[in-house]
Amino acid sequence: MFNYHTPVMLRECMEGLAIKPDGVYVDVTFGGGGHSKEILRRLGEKGRLLAFDQDEDAKANVPNDDRLTFIDQNFRFLKNYCRLFGAMPVDGILADLGVSSHQFDQPERGFSIRFDADLDMRMDRAGGLTAAEVINTYKEEQLHKIFGVYGEIQNAKTLARSIVTARLNEPVTTVSRFKEVIGRLIPRGKENKYLAQVFQALRIEVNQELEALQEFLEQSAEVLRPGGRLVVMSYHSLEDRLVKNFIAKGKFRGEVEKDFFGNEIKPFDAVVRKAITASEEEVKVNGRARSAKLRVAVKL
Template identity: 75%
Template sequence: MSEYHTPVMLNECIEGLDIKPAGTYVDVTFGGGGHSREILKHLNKDGKLLAFDQDADAKQNLLADDRFVFIDQNFRYMKNFLRLHDAVPVDGILADLGVSSYQFDQAERGFSIRFDAELDMRMNQQSTLNAKEVLNTYPEAELHRIFGIYGEIQNAKSLANTIVTARLNAPIVTVADLKNAIVNRIPRGKENKYLAQVFQALRIEVNQELEALKEFLTQSASVLAPGGRLVVMSYHSLEDRLVKNFIAKGKFSGEVEKDFYGNDNKPFDSVSRGAVTASEEEIKDNNRARSAKLRIAVKK
């Protein structure tokens, strides 16, 4: 499991869930099973944990425990599968968003700028859309939108144009192909940051990450019992903004809606004042914790 990925802010996540020993909990991003293993330690024989992960590699970390149920699906289908397992309502939901260290370290998955490999980036290996296809088939305007919104890249328009021009000569198939195609667009001295933004944009598009997150958050409000906890950890501002807005307003943009009596019509109250961040000590041991933001909410 340690090879797979060290769980970030493990104690803070467990505290945030405020676990009832006989409760029903959901870990929607099972990965290496670090958070799930810790949740099970806090449950008695009547407690139950359901875990989701769409990545086939996560199955090598399954836990041999009668209280544990693994569901090999994207968390955007959480509500349907919890119903299928007769597990609604639940007492707490944990989501640790983003890509695991293990996925980054598997060169052939094409997630990392460190290795030359085919541009894949699929978290679900059964999915048909990969990064190669995005780069070689999407219209210029669509690439501009992805790089501008998902990568927050300053020169997104000229980057999209450069890619569309480059692919006329030869398809962009590998990480090296992409780096060579866009080399003149990368700001000097900021190579790693820029490429990380490009890769982030492609990964979000390939895996429909923001759409899946919105669907998951909306469903969490309907499957949690009153007093149940929602604990979400994100690693970039796009995700964190969605989580923050949903907890604060019950929706992703606009103002909080009011009921007939003028009360806020939103499903959650925030437990943490703002986002919880990792300690300096943890960041020293696990660099991935540096960008993590943890938000905790309670169902009204």
């Protein structure tokens, strides 16, 4: 299981969910199944778990357990499938928003800067848009926005122009060719960080990650029972900001709405005010835990 993906902050996630043995829970990012298997271990015979994952490879990790229902879909369809399987309302929802180690370690998926491969980056390989299509068909202004907003890259405008110029000669379709095209723009000594930000921006666009996250968060408020727990772990500031704002205000931007009497109108209350981070011990054995931020909320 942990060869596929080592679950981050496993103990903290379980404490956040406050699992009841006969409860109904949803793991919307099944992956290697690390978190799901721990939830199942804590559930009794009458407990129930729904697990979502759009990655075909995740199916191989599904345990044979009658209490588990596996749903091969994006978590943006949370409400539809919870209703379809008669699971509403639920007692807890867990989301680990990171890309699994398995996906990074598979060269042909095109997620990693370490291997040469086609520029793909689709979580759902039955999906349409690939990173190559973004690189070769998007207008310069669109690329500028993607790299500036999703990658938080300083020279995003120059980067976009270089890509558009290079593709006039031939399409940019592989990781190695892409790195070659943007090579002169990479700050010396910060090669890995810069490339990671560029690849992150492309991956977010290809998989519509921020749109899916917003849809999921809005639906989680409808799917959870009062007193139910929402536990979300994110790995970059764009995701964490959306999660933090939605828990604090019930919306993604602007101020929290209030009723006639001045009471805040929002679906959640934060269980902990600040994001939970991994211990030094965990970071030593699992480097991916370094950037993880865990937020826990209770449905009002």
